[in-house]
Amino acid sequence: MTEDDLRPARIDPVLGILSLAGIASALFVPFYQFAANRIVAGTDLALLASSPPAFTLLLATWAAVGVFACLPPAARTSVPAQWVWLLVPVPVLAACWGAAQVSSTLAGSDPVARVTLSTGVWVTVLGTAVAGISLRSVAVVRTLAAVGALAALAAAAGAGAFDALSLAREARNLGPAFGAEFTQHLVLTGGAVGTGTGLGLALGVAGHRWPSWRLGGFLSLNFLQTIPSLALFGLLILPLAWLSTQFPWLRDWGIKGIGATPALIALSLYAALPVARNTLTTLDQMPQAVLDAGRGMGMSGPQLGWLVVVPLAWPAVLEGVRIATVQTVGNAVVAALIGAGGLGVFIFQGLGQTAMDLVLLGTLPVVALALAADFVLGAASGGRRAHL
Amino acid sequence: MIRFEGVTRRYGPTTALANVDLALADHELVVLLGPSGSGKSTLLRLVNRLLDPTEGRVFVEGRDVRSYRPEALRRTIGYVIQNVGLFPHWRVADNVATVPRLLGWDKQRIARRVGEVLDLVGLHASTYARRFPHELSGGEAQRVGVARALASDPPILLMDEAFSAVDPVGRQRIQAEFLEIQRRLKKTVVFVTHDVDEAIRMGDRIAVLRAGRLVQFDTTETLLERPADAFVEDFLGRDRTLKRLSRVPASALARTVPQPDTCDVLPETTDLRLVLSHFLKEGTDVVALRNGSDKITGWLHRRDLEAWARSEAPP
DSSP states (O other), rough: HHHHHHHHOSSOOOHHHHHHHHHHHHHHHHEEEEESSSOOOOEOOOHHHHOOHHHHHHHHHHHHHHHHHOOOOHHTSSGGGGGGGGGHHHHHHHHHHHHHHHHHHHHSSOOOOEEEOHHHHHHHHHHHHHHHHHHHHHHHHHHHHHHHHEEEEEEEEHTTTTTHHHHHHHHHTTOOOOOHHHHHHHHHHHHHHHHHHHHHHHHHHHHHOOOOHHHHHHHHHHHHHHHHHHHHHHHHHHHHHHHHHHHHHHTTOSSSSHHHHHHHHHHHHHHHHHHHHHHHHHHTOOHHHHHHHHHTTTTTTHIIIIIIIIIHHHHHHHHHHHHHHHHHHHTTTTTGTTTTOSSSHHHHHHTTTHHHHHHHHHHHHHHHHHHHHHHHHHHHHHHHHHHO | EEEEEEEEEETEEEEEEEEEEEEEETEEEEEEESSTTTTHHHHHHHTTTSOSSSSEEEEEEEEEEGGGGGGHHHEEEEEEEEEEOOOOTTTHHHTTTTTHHHTOOOHHHHHHHHHHHHHTTTTTTTHTTTGGGGSSSHHHHHHHHHHHHHOOOOOOEEESSTTTSOOOHHHHHHHHHHHHHHHHHHOOEEESSOHHHHHHHHHSEEEEEETTEEEEEEEHHHHSSSSSSHHHHHHHHHTTTHHHTTTTTTGGOOOOOSSSSSSEEEESSBHHHHHHHHHHTOOSSEEEETTTTEEEEEEEEHHHHHHHHTTTTOO
16 A cells, blocks of 8 residues: 555545535435325425525535535644534434425415425435544534534424424324334333343353353354244244143233234344354453453452453443344334334334335334434443453 | 472373472572473462362462462462453553452552552553553563562462563563562562573572473572483573573672773673673673772683683583
């Protein structure tokens, strides 16, 4: 590699392309759809036609990103340039602003008319995400931008700016059902991750202690992963139904062929693998010299475990829990098909009725949950790992 | 202080140690020397009961080690190992404080002691105490390892290939520093190594092991002069005479009769091997010796050096 290759490019390619794509989407791609009711096909609305000020803001922001991409590399990496990150959420805010305007003018008074978010909005969200990853900045600025943007959106939503959007209308139609299924989703995920973590820890420790168990244990867990979740739910229905007819008291505990029980069992089994694998790996790789030193200096077995093994293994185990959680948040969607509830209920209802807003209403919280779990658990394990 | 009586240790069908008898005096540094698989580390680990002998007994301070609780015994014996084994999630100060904490010392006493031992191994507490092990060089980490072993001021130190992971230059320096510390503290040290030069530099006495048997146990000088058998002779190498020279400081053979000629000046602590090397390289026959404050304290003649090498040379 020559020195030339190491120098940053004259124009930042990612930001340059993002800027062009952002401008092109604002000009040529529909941002919203208006329909007189839930059944009829909607008409596409461009951003400029929907809200000139939002259009101007979005265009200006992407243009600014483009200008930034063309700055000399030294300027792009300078300290003041980190504040450019504050621009990142602006396109999304602009798109939301446009949505608020267009929905209040077109559908505000008509309770069945609806405005749906369309391609342009999703392109903007995607572009913003990529820009956020690509632009370098310090945590303070990023947090400031993210919190500011979320606060602005929350305030706007609280003031009713989005009430006329179809998404909000679907949510209102669902009423308390949304909260209930959201909670159920959390319960399923939490229960499965909790059980799976316990199981995974036990399997990981057992595999470390008794290497002969390893092959069998991990073969079966790996094999389980290859079974699609829906099939695994199905496979569990039969034995659980049989058990609950043989032992009626099980039914009193809620254990039966369909519902939350088979879902929890299957999700727990899926969640166990990443935890078990990370536990086993980190225990296997525990530096022998460190354990020997601990023992040789007079730590008892429990002291060695508590003072040395647990703190050293903990980041890797937490990393396994993070993977398991993100995975389970998604897998729990499918559990709706066997009557376990959760946000999947809306997704499958929406798919059945070709009501995309309902699908989105189920999907967006799932995405948000997965991202939140990823962020929180990632920060927890990453922070611990930093100095190891 | 430490005594092995008829110690045998088997692992399944293999015998790691066969009927070893060995007694260490107080305050001496005994090297256990041998090729890998000779049982030297096994022997060391019998002392703090990381292993127990299959047969025979081990005594520390006159008491059978089996009469101690293993953890309690280990907390009274310093332990330094090859890859240092610092706890990566603890700062240097916490690492050094390990045994004092296990012993339940109070905080102030621990803090004071950590400063003292870091000072002892030549690391400034203000610079190093707050560092994590991954922020240390190999030599620094090894010094922290020594400091950690000395923290509770144990009378006995076990060192298992303690300096083997340090690069050669750093190793010589840390060996010298450790000898200096040992001169002051006078611990009873069991030092395992497979490095002959290290053994000769460090050991008051050397126990040579081969395939689990004790082949020879003698002072380093005697070992170099009269190896017990062909194995020891072979293991020590053909340059035993030079190795003997490396143990003796130039001041030992110095004459005080002033020499009229101008000649090169060397520190009086220079070992005879380096002095000989100097003679060979410069083609001279005499060097002047100076002490720490640059005063000439004597002269060393090549013929004296050669006579010494011959006189005590093995038959």
